Amino acid sequence: MPDTPVVHVAAGILIDHQGRFLMASRPPGKAYAGYWEFPGGKLEAGETAQQALARELVEELGVAINAAVPWIVQGFTYPHATVRLHFFRVTGWDGEPQPHEGQAFAWQQPGQLTVSPILPANGPILRGLALPDQLAVSAAGILGTETWLARLDAALAAGLRMLILREPGLDPMAYAALAQAVLTRARPYGCRVLLHGAPETSGALVTGLGAHGLHMPARVAAAMARRPSGFDWLGVSAHDAAELAAAQRIGADYALLGHVAATASHPDAPPLGWHGFADLVGAGWPFPIYAIGGLCSSDLPTAQAHGGHGVAALSAAWR
Numbered sequence: 001m002p003d004t005p006v007v008h009v010a011a012g013i014l015i016d017h018q019g020r021f022l023m024a025s026r027p028p029g030k031a032y033a034g035y036w037e038f039p040g041g042k043l044e045a046g047e048t049a050q051q052a053l054a055r056e057l058v059e060e061l062g063v064a065i066n067a068a069v070p071w072i073v074q075g076f077t078y079p080h081a082t083v084r085l086h087f088f089r090v091t092g093w094d095g096e097p098q099p100h101e102g103q104a105f106a107w108q109q110p111g112q113l114t115v116s117p118i119l120p121a122n123g124p125i126l127r128g129l130a131l132p133d134q135l136a137v138s139a140a141g142i143l144g145t146e147t148w149l150a151r152l153d154a155a156l157a158a159g160l161r162m163l164i165l166r167e168p169g170l171d172p173m174a175y176a177a178l179a180q181a182v183l184t185r186a187r188p189y190g191c192r193v194l195l196h197g198a199p200e201t202s203g204a205l206v207t208g209l210g211a212h213g214l215h216m217p218a219r220v221a222a223a224m225a226r227r228p229s230g231f232d233w234l235g236v237s238a239h240d241a242a243e244l245a246a247a248q249r250i251g252a253d254y255a256l257l258g259h260v261a262a263t264a265s266h267p268d269a270p271p272l273g274w275h276g277f278a279d280l281v282g283a284g285w286p287f288p289i290y291a292i293g294g295l296c297s298s299d300l301p302t303a304q305a306h307g308g309h310g311v312a313a314l315s316a317a318w319r
């Protein structure tokens, strides 16, 4: 059977100052008319995805983009076409969006969608939008549990919304007790807590404590054929293209990619640098990718300019 040609599409997620994003209904006459999508359309010959995005947003909404970063790339096969969707997060534009093609508009809050149906390829996109642009990896083993818990309280009060509890130095009993303490602190703030490890060793604890998901080391994901069941959120660490491919194969919701800068936690391996990070991310993955390794919140714009969803911090999260 001949390969179906792939149609490349650029789509823009306009994000306003309240963190809401714009969805539009597909106009009558198009495939999936009435379904909700992100504004955009097919690349024309010779166009880059970013150029197509700029043109489509002028045509469909009458806005001129002035701040957009590449984000998720999602492949999908519809009955009418096989598409490769290049999503951008758009945070700056001139003009007020107008429905030039008779679309309906809806500004939506991440995780609280009020419109339906959504184009079938967009499910992972909406999940990705519900992930914060900064997350932290725990440091109880480095700082001592009491000190770290006090810093966690401060970080939660300052807005931390996602935490990976990675404590390789703790025995299972101590880890479970710490996880319980962390969840009790984090819940009132709506901060997601993902436990760390393999499904066989940490999965029962995730379920038992009602944690929000599991974050797996690269080697664990690499040995899996499919997504382990029972986890709302599933994350994977990755250091290269093969490990990102493993994250894709098992349907991970996000990946951490690093280390980007030199870091005390991995003194032997050379850092990727921002160019190495951008090269790996630029291959296009259907999940958000956080930059990790020697980074802090002030690195966020750089991470996003290089195709990252955000920044994951270890030491810097607890200063």
Ligand SMILES: Nc1nc2c([nH]c(=O)n2[C@H]2C[C@H](O)[C@@H](COP(=O)(O)OP(=O)(O)OP(=O)(O)O)O2)c(=O)[nH]1
Binding pocket: 009, 010, 011, 030, 031, 036, 037, 038, 039, 040, 041, 042, 043, 076, 078, 081, 083, 085, 119, 120, 121, 122
């Ligand atoms: N614009 C957009 N298209 C999406 C999204 N999700 C998704 O699966 N698609 C698919 C639907 C279509 O098969 C394809 C986009 O094609 P389109 O028909 O909207 O493109 P276009 O505006 O250039 O259309 P046309 O001029 O050829 O009618 O990508 C999305 O969020 N936004």
